[in-house]
Amino acid sequence: MKKILTAATILLLMLTACGGNDSESQDLEDITFVLDWTPNTNHTGIYVAQDQGFFEEEGLDVEIIMPGEASADQLIASGKADFGISYQEGITEARIQDVPIVSIAAVIQHNTSGFASPEEKGITSPKDFEGKKYGGWGAPLEEAVLSSLMQQEDADVNEVEIVNIGDADFFTAVERDVDFTWIYYGWTGIEAELRGQSINMVYLTDYSEKLDYYTPVIATGEEMIENNPETVQKFMNAAAKGYQFAIDNPEESADILIEAVPDLDPELVKASQEWLSPKYQDDAEQWGVQELEVWENYAEWMLDHELLEEPLDAEAAFTNEFLPEEES
Structure with a gap:
């Protein structure tokens, strides 16, 4: 009798467990x-x-x-x-x-991105983009944003060399290939702080309300x-x-x-x-x-x-x- 009850109990538990899993999976x-x-x-x-x-x-x-x-x-x-x-x-x-x-x-409620460069590059405003090399991902949007900001300071985007660096690391790129890139401060900017590397930021929202998207x-x-x-x-x-x-x-x-x-x-x-x-x-x-x-x-x-x-x-x-x- 004890063996029969034990087997029955085990079977009941198995059925309950299986039923529960099916129900959970279906839910x-x-x-x-x-x-x-x-x-x-x-x-x-x-x-x-x-x-x-x-x-x-x-x-x-x-x-x-x-x-x-x-x-x-x-x-x-x-x-x-x-x-x-x-x-x-x-x-x-x-x-x-x-x-x-x-x-x-x-x-995120406001645009926290901007153009970043090592402090020693001396890029503190869109005017300073002239004569510099920008590293981006090859989108037409980038040149338009650069031009929009530079026009406010009577600067010419044609004086910027724009190169495609794809997914290159910011720190490697600005040390080896370019002068500035476009970053989110909340990640790359914070990483610069942790590295003890001083950077300058030109935020889009400082120059155009329409770029606060x-x-x-x-x-x-x-x-x-x-x-x-x-x-x-x-x-x-x-x-x-x-x-x-x-x-x-x-x-x-x-x-x-x-x-x-x-x-x-x-x-x-x-x-x-x-x-x-x-x-x-x-x-x-x-x-x-x-x-x-x-x-x-x-x-x-x-x-x-x-x-x-x-x-x-x-x-x-x-x-x-x-x-x-x-x-x-």
Whole structure:
């Protein structure tokens, strides 16, 4: 009798366990999130949401992937990734070409990028770009931005030698190949601080309000929004919690990112996170909010500089619809 009860109990436990796993597996929806670049503190909120179970609470099983040969925008637009990291400038260009990608949250409220150079190069304003060598990635946008800033100081962009350095490391490039490049201060600038290397920054936002655009953003495809709005809402509920956690707990958030991506420099991650956490939301009413004026201003700037073939329908390029309601 004892043997029979034991066997029955074991069978019952096995069936319960199997049933539980099936139920759990069925309850979680598989989601793919593609990064724009190697993992860094722009992405912390996503890793926090994954680590803290915020995605799971919403019924999502999120896999974070790298873009590979195809860009994040291409993967999102084609449906090969459900969500990902993009940029206002990229989405603006994509939508003019009828690529159905939409920004659903601003990761950082203001543009923290700018042109960086070693202090000894003496580049402290756009005028100083003349006679110097700029290292970029070969996009027409770069020359347009350089020209826009330089024109304000009666400088000529034709006096700048522009070379394509691709993915070259900033510190190696400015020591060996070029005088200045375009960086995000929150990562490369902080790394310069840690290295004890003094750099000069020429921030885009110091010279043009229209260049204070959203970079980076979280994006998805129009088809995802149309066919699976509940999934988009669930994803954004969790992502918003993740970034709010990173705003409130920079040190713990940095540890989460370091544990998830052990190849990162822990000192850099912690210093970058401390610098960036207050800038996620900054002066916005809540994390992720985007304003129509920002999208219109930047698209107008691109059109004025012949980077767009036609005006952008800015209202279709982004939405705040899926940002969770603030708790009262």
